[in-house]
Amino acid sequence: MSMTVTGISSMATRQILSELASAYQQASGQAVSIESVGGVDAAKRIRAGEPFDLAVLASDALRQLEADGALVAGSIVEIAESPMAMAVRAGAIRPDPLDEAAVRAALANAASIGISTGPSGAHVVKLARDWGLENEIASRIVQAKPGIPVAKLLADGAVEVGFQQLSEMQGAPGIDIVGLLPEALQPKTIFAAAICKAAGHAEAARGFISYLASPATADTKRRHGMTPL
Structure with missing residues (x-):
């Protein structure tokens, strides 16, 4: 053909x-x-x-x-x-276990948070809103440009913690995948x-x-x- x-x-x-x-x-x-x-x-x-x-x-x-x-x-x-995962820069301290409290703490405490322009990014914003953190973290959100994975922001040191689909984080250099978000928080x-x-x-x-x-x-x-x- x-x-x-x-x-x-x-x-x-x-x-x-x-x-x-x-x-x-x-x-x-x-x-x-x-x-x-x-x-x-x-x-x-x-x-x-x-x-x-x-x-x-x-x-x-x-x-x-x-x-x-x-x-x-x-x-x-x-x-x-497509399940969603959380990652940090390679070698950084990471929460264990990655439960709902740990995800909330990561959003509340991270100096910078990497999200995508896609559905995973919108979901992080929704979680922050649901937890009353939206205004608190707004200035710390770094949105990757379209087509750029959140993993690159992490590896480059532009953000402390990142959220995206696992499929986009697997195998990415310079990051440690903390794990999948808890079932109750999956989008x-x-x-x-x-x-x-x-x-x-x-x-x-x-x-x-x-x-x-x-x-x-x-x-x-x-x-x-x-x-x-």
């Missing part, structure tokens, strides 16, 4: 999609090319009608794009849950795939999305810090 299925995704699924696109091409002969950028930028580009065949983003972002008419209605397929972020309205190869894209949701991809998802659905 000479045709290539094209897609756009947020950075959280970059490694998973790279690996699965390669495996899918080996198994089916269908080439798939995914561009991974900051989720906010991805949504803008899909809304602007760039000719991608599929999109992989947090499910709430896809539902908004569907409502805006930028996706094929009814094409959203959930593919994995339950679901990543999903959908067909773009501007797709030129919708049926071929649908085949790849079916593969992404299949049991055959479970081990890859787990290895990269996501939970198969």
Whole structure:
């Protein structure tokens, strides 16, 4: 097949999609090319009608794009849950256990807190609001630029503690992952795939999305810090 299925995704699924696109091409002969950028930028580009065949983003972002008419209605397929983790600079003191009190203390006491522009960042802000810490920590929040992982802020010494999806922190140099947030604090972020309205190869894209949701991809998802659905 000479045709290539094209897609756009947020950075959280970059490694998973790279690996699965390669495996899918080996198994089916269908080439798939995914561009991974900051989720906010991805949504803008899909809304602007760039000719991608599929999109992989947090499910709430896809539902908004569907409502805006930028996706094929009814094409959203959930593919994995992405748990959120907390990390510190390599070698820094870290709380043990990482329970709800420890997360709250980290937000209250850290000199600087790294968050993303994506759903994990919004969740940290929500937690701070729920705990009455929003005003107290507002000046200490450092938001990574779109496409830049929070782990880089930590490794560069720009922040003391950071929060993001585990999939974006695993294997990052210069940090220690403290652990997953306690179950009660997890945002339950679901990543999903959908067909773009501007797709030129919708049926071929649908085949790849079916593969992404299949049991055959479970081990890859787990290895990269996501939970198969």
